[in-house]
Amino acid sequence: MVELLAPAGNPEALEAAIAEGADAVYLGLKSFNARMRSSNFAWNQFEATVDVLHKRNKKIYVTVNTVVTEDEMERLYRFLTYLNNVGPDGIIVQDLGLIQMAHKYFPQLKLHASTQLNIASAKAANTMSRWGISRTVLARELSLEEIRDVHANTSCELEVFVHGALCVSESGLCLFSSYLGGKSANRGMCTQACRRLYTAHEPEGDREGYFFSPADLQLIEYIPDLIQAGVASFKIEGRMKSAEYVGTVVSAYRYVIDNWEADKKAAVETGKRILANDFARKKTSYRFKSTRAEEVLNPDQAGGTGIYLGIIDGIKKGDVQEVPYKDGTRAVHYVQLKDGHYTPEKGDSVRIHKKDDSGRESWKIQDIIESKSGAWLQLPADSGKGDSVYLLQTKAMTKRYPHLLPASLEKYRRQPNDEALPMLTLEAGFPTLGDTNKAAPSKSASATPAGAALPAKSAAAASSTPVKKSLAKKPADIFPEGLYVQVSSIADLHTILADKPVRVIINLNEDTYPALSGQQSKQQVKPLPFPKREIFISLDPFVPQEQEPILTEQLEQLTAQGYTQFIVNNPAHISMLRNKKNFLVAGPYLYTFNCWAVSWLQDNGICAYIPPAESSQANIETVFAPELRPQVLLPLFSYSVLFRMRFTLPKSYNFLYFSDKQGEAFRAFSTPSASFVLSDKPFSVVDRYHALQHHQFSRFLLDFSHTTVERRAYRFILQSLRSGTPLPDSVRFNWKEGFYDPQRVEELKQLGQKPAADRKAKPSSSRARKSGHAPSNRTNRTEKGQQRGNRKR
Structure with a gap:
């Protein structure tokens, strides 16, 4: 059933x-x-x-x-x-x-x-x-x-x-909300940034729309x-x-x-x-x-739900009052709407959509004043002229359902056991409990076995060293120290020969597979500028069932050709490649946010790790203690893929770039099977290169995926890396602040400081681009890597 x-x-x-x-x-x-x-x-x-x-x-x-x-x-x-x-x-x-x-x-x-x-x-x-x-x-x-x-x-x-x-993004692969303030969808904090109003910038002029709602x-x-x-x-x-x-x-x-x-x-x-x-x-x-x-997409439809009631056109002056609200009170005032075709009633639920698209709030109307000029609705006092109002539910729809939970919950616990946790250690490559609790706890068991008192510092911290040491492996010769560069096209491999990295990573796609597998036509045949031993092949994180047999066959062809190093980003990749003497690197989409994830991946044949794009330096260094750092390929530069869609965007999306209300700019482009939205500014910590070497990291990644590597820009980035100079017009993403933490935000506010997640983004600067030094990324690509609307600002 x-x-x-x-x-x-x-x-x-x-x-x-x-x-x-x-x-x-x-x-x-x-x-x-x-x-x-x-x-x-x-x-x-x-x-x-x-x-x-x-x-x-x-x-x-x-x-x-x-x-x-x-x-x-x-x-x-x-x-x-x-x-x-x-x-x-x-x-x-x-x-x-x-x-x-x-x-x-x-x-x-x-x-x-x-x-x-x-x-x-x-x-x-x-x-x-x-x-x-x-x-x-x-x-x-x-x-x-x-x-x-x-x-x-x-x-x-x-x-x-x-x-x-x-979600507009392919499942589990959205970093948009996290990029805009640390409120990650992977942490249950999504702010639905895709549903906001954006401005598209085109040669013919600007236009607004809900392009990705x-x-x-x-x-x-x-x-x-x-x-x-x-x-x-x-x-x-x-x-x-x-x-x-x-x-x-x-x-x-x-x-x-x-x-x-x-x-x-x-x-x-x-x-x-x-x-x-x-x-x-x-x-x-x-x-x-x-x-x-x-x-799926309709740029003309606002991202909210409900029936459109109109926009706030009038506010009753001097009539602000307090009404009961949740555990306290809320200031309200009376407003009139225009442009709507339905008048709500007392008891109806509505959603207020801020004019500047900064937020939305649901509200049950508690009072309505009728007048000759029309109905005055009681709404929160922070609603203002130009805000849109939508009907979510009428009072007549409200149904009373039988109560399920007992009136008194006294016999139930109010929180999980807070007794001390047993020491967490790692034995023979597996996270296990200390000697006092070898077996899995039964349902009736206490959270703490007898005699297992937690030390003054946390169990996670106390067990950090044995956990990391047992996971540490001697890095293979095939994974040498030095600089790695990731690209999306064969042409880019030739560009980076100007300053050759120790290894290259090339994304497997419609353009690169024929060259890698030797299936090019005679007219296209051109020797790869790197030997197979120096090439890692990166696999796309989204593997739909339709593509599974195709990818399986491609990987069989590539391994038969002698390729053995792969970046895997999906559990399907593990199934396809493990047990074949391949050197597998866990890519950023396998989300190694803790050493237990590292342990799981090692048990599944993974030899090295690229930390997640939205992780912080502090968490990376905690997960990958010094003993593990020879297994880490640490990203220093990339254009963050904020979200990905399993369809090709229509021609109406052929804009140069688009921006939000704060001036933060983004670009969108399509391939034959998917579309991508990237940050206009690159993530960069290239200026931290020497400091990170002192922290015992020894393998570093410059990721040029989804952009064309320009020789001048490539050299400029390397120059900045070697001189320890910050790249102009770049961002740190969550490198410093990490994920949004409401408790930390409140602490900073009490100290009179403004948390980073609350700071307004500055509009993208064109100063560096005009100088010709900083890398430019404002290109739209379409099928087969052809450029569409490739004018740069």
């Missing part, structure tokens, strides 16, 4: 989901989940929910689907111990280190691979299945035929998103096909949505699941009529219907 899985962002949404027929719910707690901005459940609410749902034969899954930094591993262990004791039906995970920890200590916990793990093929699913993953939440970028093919080639249960908000997913008409394709669970997105929204969507999909065999057409039509009341964005079936970008 197929499972209908609903979101529960709070107890009210939980009640709506169960009342309308969900078989299971997924929810987050106060830590380690990808919706840290939603209400989430208190510990006692969660424990009561497990009891109540299990008595009703319903299932509950907990989201632990973020990456975890090294200094959080102790807290993560406590958290997993707590979950193991409470007993949910599964946990949804992203971090490879978490998988390693759970596999070793908590085999009772059922692990589900989050869509953030970017599992889009059977080989990727099978790789994870070997490590205790019982269910895979497939990437949302797959077609029906691909899902059917994945099921036919894996024994892993498949879960598929069928309804709700889409995707439509919402709706696959209700394909439910019968997905059931027949072997999908085990249908997942509804929406942990930040209202209870009424959850109830409406669950009821629609419940009806189709229960009635399609009797009359498929009638069941689907009924489901669609129910969904007409979800007040969401324009709908798409994504790749189930079309591979065109227009199926």
